[in-house]
Amino acid sequence: MASRRQILGAIASSAAGWSPVGDDVELARLIGEHHRFDEAILVAEDEADALLISERRSGGKRSAAAEAACARAEALHEAQGRVANAVINTPAATVLGAAYKLIVWRKEAAISFPDDFDGAHESFTFSAYRDLLRLTGLLALEHPHDRATLARMRKYWILS
Numbered sequence: 001m002a003s004r005r006q007i008l009g010a011i012a013s014s015a016a017g018w019s020p021v022g023d024d025v026e027l028a029r030l031i032g033e034h035h036r037f038d039e040a041i042l043v044a045e046d047e048a049d050a051l052l053i054s055e056r057r058s059g060g061k062r063s064a065a066a067e068a069a070c071a072r073a074e075a076l077h078e079a080q081g082r083v084a085n086a087v088i089n090t091p092a093a094t095v096l097g098a099a100y101k102l103i104v105w106r107k108e109a110a111i112s113f114p115d116d117f118d119g120a121h122e123s124f125t126f127s128a129y130r131d132l133l134r135l136t137g138l139l140a141l142e143h144p145h146d147r148a149t150l151a152r153m154r155k156y157w158i159l160s
Contacts, residue, residue, distance in 0.1 A: 018100060030087045031100055044073035078104035084108075089099045099132040123153065137156035 020028040048069035055066060084104075092098040106129055130146065133139050 019097065020097065021094065023091070024097040026099070027087065027090045027092055027097050030083055030090060031104055033102065034080060034083045034087055034104060037076055037083060041073060041076045042074055044069060047072050095132065096138075099136045099138055102129040102132055103138070103141050105129065106146075126153075131140050 010092075018028060048066060050071055051066040055061070055063060087101060087104060092101055098106065105125075126149070130150070133142055
């Protein structure tokens with residue numbers, strides 16, 4: 001199973017090949033910024049986890065350094081949320097821009113079927129995401145869990 005860091009790296013390297021046009025330039029900038037926050041959050045969370053684990057093992061109280069690392073990770077999450085809102089509210093100018101927005105959605109959703117699908121609406125969204133990857137030639141950017149999710153979807157009845 002791919003780690004979150006591997007998934008983020010695959011998305012980043014693929015987005016680097018996207019040459020946006022017109023109004024998609026701003027969307028591409030925002031998606032890049034969203035990805036940079038992912039990387040910074042991973043580093044901050046790794047630091048906080050290491051401090052907290054070390055302190056638990058030594059039986060000590062939570063240190064100021066651990067508190068600061070946790071606060072830094074939380075601040076990065078909040079800032080990324082503002083960027084995510086900007087991505088969501090920036091209309092894609094092209095089908096490729098829409099596909100990249102759905103690639104970010106898929107990374108954020110981290111869903112697997114049927115465990116994380118509440119109903120037909122999520123299946124329709126996942127299906128549209130897969131269609132856009134295929135139609136835009138971006139299948140190489142699929143989420144590592146997509147194929148297993150597709151295989152499981154074929155065997156289940158979706159309640160609407």
